[in-house]
Amino acid sequence: MEPSRIIDLFCAASGAREAGICPILPTQSGKAPKASSPLYGMKSVIVGIFPYFCGAEEGEICLYARGRDYHSVITPRLCAAAEALSAAHPGARFIPGCDASALNEVRAAGYTGLGFFGDNGLFFSRRFGSFVFIGTLACDLEFSIPLREAEGCSHCGACRDACPTGVLSGGDKRAECLSAITQKKGELTEAEAALMRACGTLWGCDACQLACPHNRGVEIDPLPEFAENRVTIFPRSLRNASDAEWDAFLEGRAFAWRGREVLQRNLELVCFTKEAENGILTGESEIKGDRK
Ligand code: SF4
Numbered sequence: 001m002e003p004s005r006i007i008d009l010f011c012a013a014s015g016a017r018e019a020g021i022c023p024i025l026p027t028q029s030g031k032a033p034k035a036s037s038p039l040y041g042m043k044s045v046i047v048g049i050f051p052y053f054c055g056a057e058e059g060e061i062c063l064y065a066r067g068r069d070y071h072s073v074i075t076p077r078l079c080a081a082a083e084a085l086s087a088a089h090p091g092a093r094f095i096p097g098c099d100a101s102a103l104n105e106v107r108a109a110g111y112t113g114l115g116f117f118g119d120n121g122l123f124f125s126r127r128f129g130s131f132v133f134i135g136t137l138a139c140d141l142e143f144s145i146p147l148r149e150a151e152g153c154s155h156c157g158a159c160r161d162a163c164p165t166g167v168l169s170g171g172d173k174r175a176e177c178l179s180a181i182t183q184k185k186g187e188l189t190e191a192e193a194a195l196m197r198a199c200g201t202l203w204g205c206d207a208c209q210l211a212c213p214h215n216r217g218v219e220i221d222p223l224p225e226f227a228e229n230r231v232t233i234f235p236r237s238l239r240n241a242s243d244a245e246w247d248a249f250l251e252g253r254a255f256a257w258r259g260r261e262v263l264q265r266n267l268e269l270v271c272f273t274k275e276a277e278n279g280i281l282t283g284e285s286e287i288k289g290d291r292k
């Protein structure tokens with residue numbers, strides 16, 4: 001089957017806004033999958049792009065996590081595409097993957113020619129910017145199409161300058177992405193808590209994406225699941241909420257996997273500590289200094 005026909009079928013069945021084919025299998029380890037891996041024998045990747053951007057209104061939750069959990073949205077769509085492609089291509093195997101795969105999805109997306117790798121480590125679709133989820137079907141079909149160069153990042157440094165932790169500058173080996181800090185288990189250091197308060201985040205960080213010139217004027221066409229029933233803050237009533245109330249808040253959310261304990265800690269640290277209540281927040285430059 002022609003690659004263009006495969007892409008059309010994939011988009012029709014999955015609702016991906018665009019798709020492409022990566023003619024190799026880039027893995028996280030950089031090695032060929034072992035015989036025990038589900039990816040063993042796979043030769044190429046069909047990559048679907050699923051935008052989530054609906055606008056960047058103020059909030060305490062990063063943009064990707066405001067709608068429904070993308071795993072639960074994209075996985076069934078990929079399964080539908082696998083079914084449609086299997087019917088059209090009997091004997092071929094298609095393995096869905098979204099975020100939890102041995103496949104390097106960012107690389108696979110970059111090699112389709114649909115976009116490029118940004119200096120902030122994200123894939124940028126030329127149409128939708130970096131506000132996209134990547135869904136993949138690894139398959140055992142071989143395609144004689146070129147591996148496309150993922151050129152496009154202008155290396156302007158805007159993402160690095162906007163980053164509140166300095167992790168993109170590379171100079172401070174202890175610097176960590178704020179998004180990872182908000183997901184950490186256990187106790188956070190006071191510097192980490194102050195950083196979260198200063199950035200006003202309870203989950204994730206969008207600073208490098210919002211600063212990137214390639215994200216300006218992008219097409220806005222999110223999947224409906226990412227546009228409806230969005231949350232931008234944690235209700236303060238969660239502080240004293242029952243398990244049932246927490247469960248209701250977390251149902252279908254991308255941050256639910258981390259569990260109530262971490263999220264409640266974040267709420268407490270950012271919104272209810274003495275520093276937060278008094279508005280005594282450490283300035284960004286002081287925080288960077290703190291972390292060196
Ligand atoms: S802000 Fe500049 S350097 Fe960073 S990803 Fe965008 S284009 Fe590349």
Ligand code: SF4
Pocket residue numbers: 120159162163164165166167168176177178179205206207208209
């Ligand atoms: S998500 Fe935030 S902390 Fe992480 S690299 Fe981007 S700007 Fe820096």
